Amino acid sequence: MPTADRDATLDCRPAAPERLGDVETVFAGCADAGRCWCAFWRRERQEYRAGTRDGSNRALFRDLVESGETLGLVGYRGGEPVAWCGVAPRAEQPRLARSRNLAPVDDVPVWSITCFVTTKAHRRTGLLRPLVAAAARLARSRGAPALEAYPIDAARPLGSGEIYTGVLRPFLDLGFREVARRSPTRPIVRLDLMKEEQR
Numbered sequence: 001m002p003t004a005d006r007d008a009t010l011d012c013r014p015a016a017p018e019r020l021g022d023v024e025t026v027f028a029g030c031a032d033a034g035r036c037w038c039a040f041w042r043r044e045r046q047e048y049r050a051g052t053r054d055g056s057n058r059a060l061f062r063d064l065v066e067s068g069e070t071l072g073l074v075g076y077r078g079g080e081p082v083a084w085c086g087v088a089p090r091a092e093q094p095r096l097a098r099s100r101n102l103a104p105v106d107d108v109p110v111w112s113i114t115c116f117v118t119t120k121a122h123r124r125t126g127l128l129r130p131l132v133a134a135a136a137r138l139a140r141s142r143g144a145p146a147l148e149a150y151p152i153d154a155a156r157p158l159g160s161g162e163i164y165t166g167v168l169r170p171f172l173d174l175g176f177r178e179v180a181r182r183s184p185t186r187p188i189v190r191l192d193l194m195k196e197e198q199r
Helices: 019-029 032-038 046-053 056-066 094-098 126-143 168-173 193-198
Strands: 012-015 073-078 080-089 111-119 145-149 179-181 187-192
Touching: 012 126, 019 056, 019 073, 019 080, 019 111, 046 056, 046 187, 056 179, 073 126, 094 145, 111 126, 126 145, 126 168, 126 193, 145 193, 168 187, 187 193
Parallel strands: 111 145
Antiparallel strands: 012 073, 073 080, 080 111, 145 187, 179 187
16 A cells, blocks of 8 residues: 655645644645535534534544545645645545435446645645546555546636635546536546556
8 A cells, every 4th residue: 555646746645643733734724624624525414514613523534544544645745734635435425425416427436536625825836636646546556446526617717715626627637537517517527547557
């Protein structure tokens, strides 16, 4: 199991107990991330909302990481934590299955990229592509047959709070293909990791 995934601009490492402080550093600059802690797709709505106030979303994140569950990648620049990519098996995020727009398109046990968080000083500096590429390598190394993502495809300029799932073009550039679009601005894109491995 790889412990690091280096890119020309980013060194991406799976979340692990010894990196919890680094995740906190990345999330500290983003109010939404500091409330969510990647719990939105894992918990029932009421439970999630309560967790944004009582800290149980954060506690769940810590417990899952300490138990060895894969939740995502921390991205480092110059040794400093600057980014996060939430990536994990879709089956472990049950609210995805109940989403009208993001429900499964088939029974393939895909992994899902659900969010990106970047520290303020490093936003809009080209981190999306290396994070996505690292997520694909992580999912493939854990035996995932495919990786899905749910980017925004809007014709207008978007604020940073609107693009936490990424924007469409970088995914297409990296070989993802659109497999469903149940909302005008929210496609489901997928990368076949088995085909990528055979190249």
